[in-house]
Amino acid sequence: KSVKIFSPASVANVGPGYDTFGFAIDGLGDVITLTARDDEQLHILPAEGADLPTDPKNNVATVAIQALLDHLGSKQGMDIHIKKLFKPGSGLGSSASSASGAVFAANELLGRPLAVEALLPFALEGEALASKSYHADNVAPALLGGFQAVRSYDPLELFCIPTPENLSVLIIFPDVQVKTAEAKGLVPKELSVAEAREQWGNIGALIHAMHTSDYDLMRSAITDRIAEPVRKKLIPAYDTVKKAVMEKGAVGFNISGSGPSMFALFKNAEDAQGCQSSIKEIYEKQDLNVLLHLSQIN
Ligand code: HSE
Secondary structure (H helix, E strand, O other): OEEEEEEEEEEEOOOOOOOOEEEEEEEEEEEEEEEEOOOOOEEEOOOEOOOOOOOOOOOHHHHHHHHHHHHHOOOOOEEEEEEEOOOOOOOOOHHHHHHHHHHHHHHHHOOOOOOHHHHHHHHHHHHHHHHOOOOOOOHHHHHHOOEEEEEEEOOEEEEEEOOOOOOEEEEEEEOOOOOHHHHHHHOOOOOOHHHHHHHHHHHHHHHHHHHHOOHHHHHHHOOOOOOHHHHHHHOOOHHHHHHHHHHOOOOEEEEOOOOOOEEEEEOOOHHHOOOHHHHHHHHHHOOOOEEEEEEEEO
């Protein structure tokens, strides 16, 4: 028996939602194939599109599957094949895509013993291996789709934020690598009340803007006091790209996850066309390749 699934890439830390807001995108992600084995082994086949660890204790997919099997008291062996359609370390939730997809596929292979929402803690086990932290803002949208908000980590509670129908996302990925575990270390441990007040004002505003399609509010709410100021230094030409994209009509811009990818929101796909040549020019001057990917929140 075999199961083949697609697990999407995702944008985490959406504006003020550090470790809290994330949405899934289309077109980038992992294609994962699980095949049942007659023995009890979890065996990782050579991956396509990336060089992933083949030791089951060091691979996010098998760590997540093993956590699920332990919970179920199952010893089902599986062959695991991952085809990656985007680069790990790009800020688009690569480990979450593998961990979430792996537990989803394993649950299907086992005859769906658990509801999809109940798989989240096992996907988080895999995510924690790669990023050395329990953050659910990639895993939740990768597993459940759409725009997910983590209301609480203990206990783990999520809710889904509706988004305007034609809202489009432009992913901008300059070809440099940023490790989530390192980027985590830059984030301040404390905030002043004045800073926190600004942040929770923007959180409320962003949720309201998504519900009501209030693009002016969205534009001003997608800002961040916590990660953006310290992490943007790791991203070449961040301020220049942000300025150019906002001037061309974006209704929001920020770092995707821990970077180096950035995301820009537009009212519709046509609006997102205008800024692409400016972005390419900026990175040509820096002698850096940039990948642009237009998507919907999915
Ligand atoms: N919320 C996580 C972080 C996302 O900022 O570290 C990592 O992709």
